Amino acid sequence: MTALLRRLRDDRGAASTQLVLVLPGLLLLALLIVQFALVWHARHIAQFAAQRALATARAEEATAADGRAQARRSLAALGSRILAAPSVAVDRTTAQTTVRVGGTVMAVVPGLTLHASGTASGPTEKITTPAGDRS
Template sequence: MRGLERFVREDTGAVSAQLALVFPLLLLVWLAGTQVALHLHAVHSAHTVAVQTLAVAQAVDGSSAEASAHGEWLLTGLDSSALRGAELVVDRRRDLATVRVSGATVKLLPMWEFEVRAEVSGPVEQFTNPGAGGSR
């Protein structure tokens, strides 16, 4: 019993033991915060590419191919750490254009996998002739 009391009373090396327990937890919290920040940056980047690609697809003289080329050009200009494995899909129909950007966030923690998706759509610009009764 005396040995146990002496062990409990002595605090030699307690700071080292506490740091050995707390430091990995602090490191994990810091990495988790950085992971969330990287994910938010990737979401913002994907949404920006989608919106700018949609603007090209919505133009009167635009096309899916032209919008796709513009979107790919924007994706190559992104920092490679922002969005990994980015995929761009442009769908331009007669009156509606849709752009989808998907990818993944860089992994700092092996247990988390964040996927990024951005989808925007809008009407395709069309010229109308007001003298023809509003027909297209």
Template sequence: MERARDDRGAVTTEIVLVLPLLFTLVLVIAQVTVWAHATHMAQATASHALSATRVEDGTVQSGRSDAQRVLDQLGHGPLRGAHISVTRDVERASVRVEGTATSVVPFLHLPVHAEAAGPVEKFHLADQAAP
């Protein structure tokens, strides 16, 4: 009987200590998942915008508008405050998408960024001189 009285409240103490840790772990896993999805959205946006920018008659504006169209289609869920920067010169085009992931864990704002770059397409006429 004496031993049973010594264990009183042990389960309550364990629950009070374990449950907050378990809930925190679940929230951190959810935050990582949201961040990964936001990163995937940013990468898809950068890839599509690069395709529109690097074509022969592509422009920086066409890349920006394509990026915005992709973001609108994907929705504004996990990627917040997306900033798109597109550059193109004679040889290369590049797109950078930056933003933050939606916060699941309070006061945790994880940055998201993605980049895509490639050469500008150039078409050359084949030599028509035959031997």
């Protein structure tokens, strides 16, 4: 009987059981950390593309199409896999130019779909003369 009690109190294999229970949680935590780091990176890519597109689209002789083309080039150079299915919207008026870049972030955790976006806005360039110029 004492041998049976000793075997019931024996903790052989406890480390394996704990490892099997804890390891999936640790792996999920590591994947979530990587996923949110990718979201952070994708937001920076979108913001950079929006700023580059704004610099192009707000020039005096430029068009909204020029801004969209510049954003697409920037996205292709930096984040074609990280920022999937990107969308670029350029709104250019005589006074203000606004660029919005967004897309879906590459998924590391299955079933988790996250989006990232960036926006840049500034005045549209135009040549003016000083008030009161008599020439």
